[in-house]
Amino acid sequence: MNTNPSIQNQASQARFYQAKKVLITGGSSGLGQQLARQLRELGAEVAIVARGPAALAQMKQANPGLLTFQADISDKNQIYRLAAAVHSQLGELDILFNVASSLGPTPLRLLMDTDCEDFEQVLQTNLMGPFRLTKALIPSMLLRQQGQVVNISSDAAISAYPGWGAYSVSKAALDHLSRIFEAELSAQGVHFYSLDPGDMQTTMHFAAVPDADPADLKDPADSAQAILNYVSQADSTLPVRSRI
């Protein structure tokens, strides 16, 4: 009998994710890319969404069999095409990971210097995108009474860091969106999480904090692993919001 906890962990994760149909927004870079790679290794059927065709093509080439969809989740007009494509090409979804996220213009600015249009755009990407996509993709989960939606949050959802206004507000709202969905739908077997992966070595973090010391930042591969471990516990008593 193998007593190594990490190997045991991997085996139970593989059991959980095997043949699961998973969609990841923001799946061509950073945390989304790591989630896609690890989920495929665990036997899941993975599709990713991203805006840039070049990064999608690169991911497809590196991961044969990966489904890729080009779409901007902040654009209401693209959601129905995306949802239709997911249902047609991937089928009924088991897990939705809302990872795509926007800081708004960088360098980050004080709220008083933030244009209303930029604030709105951040909400479209970080809040309305996940809301619309959830609405469009979870009906089949509700009918089958099983499924999970994982929203990626941030410590900025809790702490009020000067300069992080639009992003912080969007993530605080995303946390609450997850809690309310969970309160309304957990009895139907569909569960919602809002997980804070911590500060990672990603393009986005360096855009926000150009002088960040990489040594202080997490490897997104480790964060992805921690997220997958959390979700695979499939324990409905776990808190909706958690720092990973």
Added chain:
Amino acid sequence: MKALDLKPIHNASRRLQATRLLVFPRPDAIRHTTVAHFAEFLESGDLLVVNQSATLPASFQGTIRRTGEQLEIRLAAFQGPDASDLRHWYAIAFGSGNWRQPTEQRGSAPSLIAGDWIQISADLSAEVLSVESERILEIRWQSSDLLTALYQAGQPIQYAYHQEPLAVWDQQTLFAGAPISVEPPSAAFPFSWELMLQLRAKGVQVTSLLHSAGLSSTGDPKLDQQLPLPEWYEIPAATVAAIKATQARGQRIIALGTTVLRALESAASTDSLSSGRGLAQLKILPGYRFQVVNALISGMHEPDSSHMLILDALCPYNLIRQGYMEASQQGYLGHEYGDLSFLNCQAC
């Protein structure tokens, strides 16, 4: 009999409280209520079957490569083989024009032959595989990215009675999944998740299938007689299991919409009900003996439509006429975005 005066409406935000429900709870009774009270008519252990298909923007303007003539084609019914391959359809050709021009007032559709190609956009064309009854075409799409091309070039099929054109999201029901319908499976429009959770809390079971809701009318009475064309469906094994368990308990199978009824009855028409894919070819006429479905939720239909024949097969003719007359007097709204009826006259 007084002519029906069912006023059409287009307001996708209409919800439970506002949607009237004409109920035939028995073969000799009529009730008038709203969809918010629908759960009162169901019992714990009944099974509601819903159609999970989404609706494509299904009207396309194009040019016949051989002749250079312009035309509109409307997808009429998906032909399979499955929801991941959306190339094969029946379509209907119309003279070129926009949705505000009634189709009967447009010029005639250009003549097509098998082997023609219809160019829709740079990355979307349709090969005409066969031509049936002049304007009914069997087509196969060609594109490097078909779904994207269909959504970019297609327009939702519109209804001349609407003030404003419908957008893609106006056409989706709360269950929308794979995009294989060309008109919405509209009986689900007034339903909400609040109502679905209420039904579940009462012990009503819910299951689903996929059925390509086809074109309902063309403006040409001769052509309309040939509708509905064969429509592709897929019934999951879990749905068949739920139906058989419900039947074994002696409880009701309720179809949410005629598309669900047509898929289930077609699948059961040759053999006992089994899971899988097929083409619904069955035309249900008064006197039809239902194999699976005991009750139906449907819209308020025009007196001469094929939908009315299904209603007449489910409940006594005079009861339906009486109910419709009362509904008309009470100002019920007809058509795809209107009020609903619940026909529960069949024994289990």
